[in-house]
Amino acid sequence: MIVIGGGINGTSTAQSLAAAGYTCLLVDKGDFGSGASARSARMLHPGLRYFEARNPVAHFGLHPGRLRDALRGAREAMQSVSEHLKDAGERIWPYRMCFPVYKGDAFKSWHVSAGIKLLEWLGDGSVPFDYERIRSDYEAKIPFIGDLRDVNSLEAIACYNEFKFDWPERFCIDMALDAERNGAVVVNHCQARLGARGADGSWAVSLADPNQPALESAVVTGRLVANMAGAWIDRVAPPSEPQNRCIQGTKGIHIVVEMPETYRGFGIASLNSLGEPHYVLPLHKTLYSIGVTETLFEGDPGEVTASDEEIDFLIAETNHLLPGRRLTRKDVLRSWAGVRPLTYSATAPKGSRARVLHDLEAKGYPGVLALTGGPIMTHRSAGRLVREAVAARLQPSRPQGKLNTAPFAFSESANSPPFLEDEPDVRIADLEVAVTAEHARSLDDVLFRRTGLAWRRALTDEDVDRAAEIVGPHLGWSPGDRAEAVAAFLRLQESTFRRPQG
Ligand SMILES: Cc1cc2nc3c(=O)[nH]c(=O)nc-3n(C[C@H](O)[C@H](O)[C@H](O)COP(=O)(O)OP(=O)(O)OC[C@H]3O[C@@H](n4cnc5c(N)ncnc54)[C@H](O)[C@@H]3O)c2cc1C
Structure with a gap:
C-alpha cells in the first residue's frame, strides 16, 4: 500500500492502515504536514460552519442536496470533537465563540440556536456547548463589547464553546510516527510519481528527492495507492479530461494581530459582506488570527501568499465588525495563506465541501483512491474511511497493531532548559x-x-x-x-x- 501525501489525511490514513496490519509506505514531497494542513484556521469546530449562510432557510430549504451534505459534515465534525476531547486534550483547547446578530439581518440568532440543537441531536452528548443567547446586559458578559459596532441594534449575541487544534502539523508528525511504530516506512522530502501499472495490477511509483534532482530515483511497487496529495491530487493522477478532475482549490488567507486582554478566551464569528464566515480567533497568548477569505485558485499551491488586497479586505471586514479596534496595515504582524483541496463539482463554483473518497478506476487509474474535501477536524474518520475501502480490496499482510492517538510527549529530558x-x-x-x-x-x-x-x-x-x-x-x-x-x-x-x- 502506498500513501502519497503526508498531510493530515495522508498521515491519518497511513496510521490507520499500518495499525490494521498493511505493509505501507507513506511519502511526502516536503515535510509531513507542510501543505494545506499547515495553513488552516485550526478550528476543531463542531460543525456549525456547515449551516452558516446568509439566509439558511432559503439556502438549505431550496436545495435538499446541500442540507444532506451539511448534515453529514456536521455529524462527522461532532464525532471528531467527541473523539479529540476524550484522548487529545493537551493539544485541543476550548474558547468561547461569540456570534453577534443584528436586528434586520437575514441571519437570525434563532438560526444559531437551531444549529446548536441540531448538532446536539447529531452528537453523542459529550460536547459541552454551554450555549447562551445573550439579549441584554452585554457589558456584564462580553468584556470587549465596547469594540463592537452599534450595540443598540444587536438582536442577540449567541455564545457557545468551540475548540482549536494546537497545532495541526504536530498531529501529522504524531500520526506518521505512530504509523512507523506499527511497521510503516515513512519518508519525507521525497516526491512520488505514479509510473506504469504492471501485469499483476501493481503500480510502480518512483521516488525522488526534489532538492537533489541529479540523484537517481528509486522505484517501489504497491497493489493499491492512496493519493492523499491534497491540492496536488490531480497532478499526481492527471485527469484525461478537465471535467474528470477531483480537486477545486480555493485560496484562504489569515492575518495576525495583537488583541487586548479583554478578548482573552473569546473568539468571534460573523458573516462578512459576501455572506461568508469571518472569524477572529485566539492564536497564542495575545495574538489573534483573523480570517478567512475564499477565492478560486488554480496555480501552484506551494507558492501561495497573502496579497495586500486580501489583507485590506480582512482589515475592512474586521473594522466593520469591531470598529473600536481601528485596525490598519501597521497592526498586521503577519499573514498566512493556504489552498483548500475541495472537491471539484461542475455545479459548485467554489468547489464542494463534501468529503469524497474517489475510486479513480473509471478515470484510468485502477487501484488508486483519492480523498478530497477532507478538513483537519475529521482526519481520524478520513483514515478509517480509506482503510475500509482498502480492506474491501486487499488483505493485511501482518498481524494487527495498536493505533495510538495520544499526543506524543516531547523528549523525556525534563532537565533540559x-x-x-x-x-x-x-x-x-x-x-x-x-x-x-x-x-x-x-x-x-x-x-x-x-x-x-x-x-x-x-x-x-x-x-x-x-x-x-x-x-x-x-x-x-x-x-x-x-x-x-x-x-x-x-x-x-x-x-x-x-x-x-x-
Ligand atoms: C485558509 C484555510 C483555513 C482552513 N481552516 C480549517 C479549519 O479551521 N479547520 C479544519 O478542519 N480545516 C480547515 N482547513 C482545511 C484543511 O486545512 C484542509 O482541508 C486539510 O489540511 C487537507 O489536508 P490533506 O492532508 O488532504 O492535504 P495537505 O495537508 O495539503 O497534504 C497533502 C500533502 O501531499 C504532499 N504531496 C503533494 N504532491 C506530492 C507528491 N507528488 N509526492 C509526495 N507528496 C506529495 C504535499 O507536500 C502535502 O504535504 C482550512 C484550509 C485553509 C486553506
Whole structure:
C-alpha cells in the first residue's frame, strides 16, 4: 500500500492502515504536514460552519442536496470533537465563540440556536456547548463589547464553546510516527510519481528527492495507492479530461494581530459582506488570527501568499465588525495563506465541501483512491474511511497493531532548559529529538512542525542561529551548511508570514 501525501489525511490514513496490519509506505514531497494542513484556521469546530449562510432557510430549504451534505459534515465534525476531547486534550483547547446578530439581518440568532440543537441531536452528548443567547446586559458578559459596532441594534449575541487544534502539523508528525511504530516506512522530502501499472495490477511509483534532482530515483511497487496529495491530487493522477478532475482549490488567507486582554478566551464569528464566515480567533497568548477569505485558485499551491488586497479586505471586514479596534496595515504582524483541496463539482463554483473518497478506476487509474474535501477536524474518520475501502480490496499482510492517538510527549529530558525563555514548554532536548527521532531535516521542519515555535512569534536571527547550533551536529552540517540553513529559514519565515506594504 502506498500513501502519497503526508498531510493530515495522508498521515491519518497511513496510521490507520499500518495499525490494521498493511505493509505501507507513506511519502511526502516536503515535510509531513507542510501543505494545506499547515495553513488552516485550526478550528476543531463542531460543525456549525456547515449551516452558516446568509439566509439558511432559503439556502438549505431550496436545495435538499446541500442540507444532506451539511448534515453529514456536521455529524462527522461532532464525532471528531467527541473523539479529540476524550484522548487529545493537551493539544485541543476550548474558547468561547461569540456570534453577534443584528436586528434586520437575514441571519437570525434563532438560526444559531437551531444549529446548536441540531448538532446536539447529531452528537453523542459529550460536547459541552454551554450555549447562551445573550439579549441584554452585554457589558456584564462580553468584556470587549465596547469594540463592537452599534450595540443598540444587536438582536442577540449567541455564545457557545468551540475548540482549536494546537497545532495541526504536530498531529501529522504524531500520526506518521505512530504509523512507523506499527511497521510503516515513512519518508519525507521525497516526491512520488505514479509510473506504469504492471501485469499483476501493481503500480510502480518512483521516488525522488526534489532538492537533489541529479540523484537517481528509486522505484517501489504497491497493489493499491492512496493519493492523499491534497491540492496536488490531480497532478499526481492527471485527469484525461478537465471535467474528470477531483480537486477545486480555493485560496484562504489569515492575518495576525495583537488583541487586548479583554478578548482573552473569546473568539468571534460573523458573516462578512459576501455572506461568508469571518472569524477572529485566539492564536497564542495575545495574538489573534483573523480570517478567512475564499477565492478560486488554480496555480501552484506551494507558492501561495497573502496579497495586500486580501489583507485590506480582512482589515475592512474586521473594522466593520469591531470598529473600536481601528485596525490598519501597521497592526498586521503577519499573514498566512493556504489552498483548500475541495472537491471539484461542475455545479459548485467554489468547489464542494463534501468529503469524497474517489475510486479513480473509471478515470484510468485502477487501484488508486483519492480523498478530497477532507478538513483537519475529521482526519481520524478520513483514515478509517480509506482503510475500509482498502480492506474491501486487499488483505493485511501482518498481524494487527495498536493505533495510538495520544499526543506524543516531547523528549523525556525534563532537565533540559527551555529553548526560548518565553516559551518554557519547548526544551533544547526537544529540538534534538526532532532531528534524531522524528525525521526533521531542516530548521523549518523543527521550528514550524515539530515544535510549533515559529507560529508563536517571529523568531529572531539569534533564535534561529541557536536552533541551528543545536540541531546542526546531528544533521552533519558544516559551518557553511549551518549559515545556509539559517538564511533559508529566515527567508521562509518572511515569505510564509508576509507583512503588507506600508
Ligand atoms: C485558509 C484555510 C483555513 C482552513 N481552516 C480549517 C479549519 O479551521 N479547520 C479544519 O478542519 N480545516 C480547515 N482547513 C482545511 C484543511 O486545512 C484542509 O482541508 C486539510 O489540511 C487537507 O489536508 P490533506 O492532508 O488532504 O492535504 P495537505 O495537508 O495539503 O497534504 C497533502 C500533502 O501531499 C504532499 N504531496 C503533494 N504532491 C506530492 C507528491 N507528488 N509526492 C509526495 N507528496 C506529495 C504535499 O507536500 C502535502 O504535504 C482550512 C484550509 C485553509 C486553506
